[in-house]
């Protein structure tokens with residue numbers, strides 16, 4: 001039984017997982033290692049970086065179905081896909097079937113090639129309005145929304161996918177029943193995060209429910225939750241039989257995890273950690289792109305969390321993170337980052353090997369969508 005022992009599974013490598021030729025509708029994906037949507041994190045610059053570093057697919061941060069917010073700066077930034085590697089997948093969130101259908105078409109008109117419905121997000125702001133994972137408690141409404149969005153997307157040839165949790169609470173794990181219903185109304189891929197809505201980010205993800213969903217469905221199923229290493233990705237794929245894995249928090253400040261996982265799944269060997277010089281270059285490029293999307297004032301501030309994630313396991317990383325808060329210009333931030341990594345490169349060629357990523361940051365999602 002895998003459950004959470006997956007993290008402890010070590011060599012011998014049990015055999016490569018055959019490369020998954022995954023399709024979502026007409027789109028063939030580069031591989032089956034996906035970047036999870038994370039509001040406030042997986043903006044266009046970060047998604048592009050994840051894709052460049054091996055993610056076969058990345059879904060945008062959720063966009064509200066509320067028409068009155070579509071012209072807000074936040075929504076228009078979230079809907080920015082300039083130069084993004086295809087397919088462009090946009091996640092929508094909401095509580096009203098007609099509004100969700102309208103939001104899907106609105107995003108298709110702006111370049112979305114795949115629409116993903118959010119039924120996985122536990123943030124209060126979303127749940128108070130019965131959106132996100134709260135929808136799993138109202139099965140008829142959840143199915144009505146899925147059906148309406150599929151119908152709206154069909155004439156455009158746009159596939160609809162859906163992301164959910166294992167259920168509402170430990171007593172109400174209805175992912176299997178819902179997934180069957182979603183498949184029946186035309187959803188083309190389901191991602192399951194192995195926690196209930198009630199859990200938030202507490203406890204550990206379980207994979208039995210994901211395995212049950214996979215066994216029951218014909219459409220591709222994606223396993224998500226607590227995948228923090230190539231070995232764990234392999235173990236979760238083997239245990240669940242899922243078609244793909246999706247990685248969220250472990251990619252924060254570590255977008256090269258996608259190539260590490262993809263390489264391990266294909267070969268059974270672990271890539272060496274990236275060179276410090278490569279991470280310096282990646283982070284500086286990430287920051288430039290980030291300022292480009294948000295403008296310097298907002299960009300310098302919202303980049304601080306990314307910088308903190310990149311340096312969190314590094315010597316003097318904590319002091320550096322604190323220092324970042326006092327720097328207010330892009331130039332100063334870029335210079336400080338370059339100097340930090342130059343100094344690090346004097347101590348080590350490569351980034352340290354991480355046995356496992358430290359504990360998940362439980363409140364992140366609520367903060368991000370606040």
Ligand SMILES: Cc1cc2nc3c(=O)[nH]c(=O)nc-3n(C[C@H](O)[C@H](O)[C@H](O)COP(=O)(O)O)c2cc1C
Nearest residue numbers: 036037038039062193225226247248249364365368
């Ligand atoms: C900061 C943050 C923001 C998130 N935003 C979204 C979101 O917009 N839509 C969504 O479906 N899930 C969202 N999630 C959930 C993740 O996609 C993922 O299901 C969850 O983090 C578990 O995967 P992990 O253990 O690999 O992080 C968010 C998670 C975090 C930490």
